[in-house]
Amino acid sequence: MPTVLLIGTLDTKGGEIAYLRDVLQDAGLATLVLDAGILGAPLDCQPDISRADVAQAAGTTIEELRAIGTRGAAVERMAQGVARLAQELFAAGRFQALICLGGAEGAVLGAAAAKVLPIGVPKVIVSPIASGRRRFGPLVGTRDVVVIHSVVDILGLNPISQAIFDNAAAAVIGMLRHGHPLREGDGRYVAVTMLGNTTAGVMMLKQHLEARGYETVIFHANGVGGLAMEELAAQDLFVGVIDFTLNELANVPLAGYHAAPSRLEAVGALGIPQVVVPGCVDFAVFGPPQSVPDALRSRPHYYHNPEFTLVRLTRDEMVSLAAVIARKLNAARGPVAVAIPTRGLSIPNTPGGVFYDPDADGAFTEALCTRLRSDIPVRLVDTHINDPLFAATVAELFLEQMSSSVGTQRADAAAL
Numbered sequence: 001m002p003t004v005l006l007i008g009t010l011d012t013k014g015g016e017i018a019y020l021r022d023v024l025q026d027a028g029l030a031t032l033v034l035d036a037g038i039l040g041a042p043l044d045c046q047p048d049i050s051r052a053d054v055a056q057a058a059g060t061t062i063e064e065l066r067a068i069g070t071r072g073a074a075v076e077r078m079a080q081g082v083a084r085l086a087q088e089l090f091a092a093g094r095f096q097a098l099i100c101l102g103g104a105e106g107a108v109l110g111a112a113a114a115k116v117l118p119i120g121v122p123k124v125i126v127s128p129i130a131s132g133r134r135r136f137g138p139l140v141g142t143r144d145v146v147v148i149h150s151v152v153d154i155l156g157l158n159p160i161s162q163a164i165f166d167n168a169a170a171a172v173i174g175m176l177r178h179g180h181p182l183r184e185g186d187g188r189y190v191a192v193t194m195l196g197n198t199t200a201g202v203m204m205l206k207q208h209l210e211a212r213g214y215e216t217v218i219f220h221a222n223g224v225g226g227l228a229m230e231e232l233a234a235q236d237l238f239v240g241v242i243d244f245t246l247n248e249l250a251n252v253p254l255a256g257y258h259a260a261p262s263r264l265e266a267v268g269a270l271g272i273p274q275v276v277v278p279g280c281v282d283f284a285v286f287g288p289p290q291s292v293p294d295a296l297r298s299r300p301h302y303y304h305n306p307e308f309t310l311v312r313l314t315r316d317e318m319v320s321l322a323a324v325i326a327r328k329l330n331a332a333r334g335p336v337a338v339a340i341p342t343r344g345l346s347i348p349n350t351p352g353g354v355f356y357d358p359d360a361d362g363a364f365t366e367a368l369c370t371r372l373r374s375d376i377p378v379r380l381v382d383t384h385i386n387d388p389l390f391a392a393t394v395a396e397l398f399l400e401q402m403s404s405s406v407g408t409q410r411a412d413a414a415a416l
Contacts, residue, residue, distance in 0.1 A: 001028065002176045003031065003097075005034060006101075007036055008037075009038070009105065009106045013103075013154055016154055018045035019157055020101060020168070020169055021033060023165065023169045024169055027173050029176070034049040035049065035050055036051065036109040036110070037051050049089075053081075053085065058081030065078060075105045079109050079112035080112070082109050082110070082113050083112040085113075087116050090117055096176060097175065097176050098110070098117060098121070100127075101165070103128060103129070104128075107139060108138060110125050111141070114140075114145045115145070118181065120144070122172050124148065124168050125139055125145060125146070126154070127148075127150055142224055142231055188239065189216075189238050190209055190240050190242060190398070191219060191232070191238040191240075192219070192241075192242045193221040193242075193244050194245050195247055195280050197347045198245045200386040204388050205242065216242075217229075221248050226263045229241070230267060233266065239402070240274060240275075240398060240402055241273075242274070242275045242276075246277075246279060246325065247279070249325065251285060252324075256284030256285045256311070264328040265328050268331055273336070274336050275337050275339060275401060277340070277341075277385070278325065278364070279346070281364065282312060284311050284313065285311075286311060288309065289309050291309070300355055301354070302348040315360035319363050325368060326367075332376075336401070337397050337401055338376060339379045339393060341384055341387065341390045342380055343383055343384045345385050346385065381393050
């Protein structure tokens with residue numbers, strides 16, 4: 001019988017957690033209730049895992065957390081305990097799905113557990129903070145977490161809250177009965193990064209790879225997708241990586257939405273083959289036009305959609321970015337190659353486009369080529385990044401890296 005881990009602060013949400021527990025048990029599932037509350041005693045629901053257990057897992061006690069000084073510091077430590085216990089209990093086979101009912105702090109505590117569970121494990125968070133002008137990153141991270149807006153606050157049972165709680169339970173039940181965990185790779189999957197600005201090129205690349213027996217797994221390089229790709233690469237799901245879109249690094253100097261400073265290091269450390277394309281390194285991403293910082297409003301910008309505005313990087317910023325990319329690639333342990341289109345790196349960066357700046361792009365290319373290790377091949381292609389010829393070139397370069405990898409593996413085996 002599958003077991004669902006329920007996470008809630010029982011000193012305020014005990015009755016609601018008990019209701020959800022009973023709904024799941026009536027559906028034939030077992031439950032495990034974890035109390036993440038800090039202040040008062042549990043209300044209307046006895047936990048299977050107490051708040052004292054959670055605090056102990058965080059290396060402290062409830063008494064120490066109550067005296068820590070601020071609510072934020074106490075929640076932060078409690079979240080560490082929740083995450084640690086969730087990992088241990090899941091590894092021991094004690095539960096197969098997770099659901100959390102929580103307000104602001106409760107949702108953060110439940111998310112701490114959800115974000116450390118593997119992809120494919122059902123995880124649902126119900127919270128009133130799942131709407132409005134808030135970021136979902138703290139609740140979702142890089143995992144497949146279902147977040148449901150509770151509409152009403154989580155305090156009491158009424159026709160609205162019961163409908164939402166019942167549906168949240170149904171979601172978990174459905175995933176357990178009809179879903180499945182993440183399957184292992186079978187030696188033919190290649191990870192590729194993409195944004196809307198490189199979609200056309202990646203679609204053609206996908207066709208080329210499929211014709212050679214490889215399947216692509218595409219990640220949206222939006223500050224989360226690239227990091228998720230690297231996490232999954234570390235789980236041996238891919239035979240290689242084509243990092244076609246490095247926009248997450250281009251957002252770093254301007255503190256744009258997609259910033260992910262650690263990108264482009266994990267795959268190199270793994271030693272698997274990779275081809276790197278500087279797609280979308282010419283801009284940073286901000287919100288609606290009025291959200292662009294005053295200091296950047298005089299720069300070329302591109303109205304991507306009502307939620308996103310793209311802002312062009314300067315020549316100096318791109319030269320600095322080239323040095324960062326070269327440093328990361330020079331540290332790679334496995335086969336690595338670089339392909340650069342010389343007629344534009346994104347949709348607005350094409351002759352006549354608002355981002356078209358051959359001088360800045362040329363300085364980037366020169367700086368990157370100058371700083372890369374001499375044994376890293378660089379393929380310059382006189383096309384736009386979304387040109388069919390460029391996609392074909394990248395595909396062939398990747399196949400060369402795969403062949404190189406096989407040769408290296410054979411040499412290593414012969415030396416044993």
